[in-house]
Amino acid sequence: MKITRIETFLVPPRWLFCRIETDEGIVGWGEPVVEGRAEVVRAAVDVLAEYLIGQDPLRVQDHWQVLSKGGFYRSGPILSSAVAGIDQALWDIAGKAYGAPVYALLGGALRDEVRVYAWVGGDEPAGLADEIAAQVEAGFTAVKMNAAARTSPIPTPAETAAVVERVAVAREILGPDRDVAVDMHGRFGPAAARRVLQAIEPLHPLFVEEPLLPEQGQLLAALVGATSVPIATGERLYGRAEFLPALHA
Ligand SMILES: [Mg+2]
Known part of the structure; x- marks a missing residue:
């Protein structure tokens, strides 16, 4: 399987989503955004997409390492948010490819309920x-x-x-x-x-x-x-x- 296309969708007032498409028809979605900087993160996703096109989407960890640590300048809100959204989309693809929920691929369910505020x-x-x-x-x-x-x-x-x-x-x-x-x-x-x-x-x-x-x-x-x-x-x-x-x- 190969990544063929990466698109981003800016949803007002402050959201950004990315859609990663593969040559096998499987599509993954992620949310690469940090509050108030959606357009800047979008530019970062566009730059990172150049590396990802043509790659195997199932090498999720490998891509995370390259995108997070492969450059001289690392971390920070923009790059981290861009990589996080791409990572979500790749896990989404992996879940669909293996026919399993992502939580199963990550080690299985842990809690049946959680307190919220x-x-x-x-x-x-x-x-x-x-x-x-x-x-x-x-x-x-x-x-x-x-x-x-x-x-x-x-x-x-x-x-x-x-x-x-x-x-x-x-x-x-x-x-x-x-x-x-x-x-x-x-x-x-x-x-x-x-x-x-x-x-x-x-x-x-x-x-x-x-x-x-x-x-x-x-x-x-x-x-x-x-x-x-x-x-x-x-x-x-x-x-x-x-x-x-x-x-x-
Ligand atoms: Mg807070």
């Missing part, structure tokens, strides 16, 4: 309570919210209090049997992140996400050590090596 915004306090109540009504046992939309790297006492107030509103609606998680998106400076974490700690967040920017990974261990709130991160890390500081934290 609902996103409730939180950039603006208005409407937050209604949104949380609606998600509780819909049956969710956890929600995730933004800590703040615009905030200073070193927030004023009022800005910090506003964050606490927002999380407190969520906790009051959710009660002790449901959870609220808070995404900081790296919007606070390292010192302020620690301060805000301590301020919302009594409200028992399920976790706080991205308290630091991805390039501040060396500060993560100290932050984790300064709070009992579980820390989530990794949304803007690419490749195993970039996860090392987080794993050590």
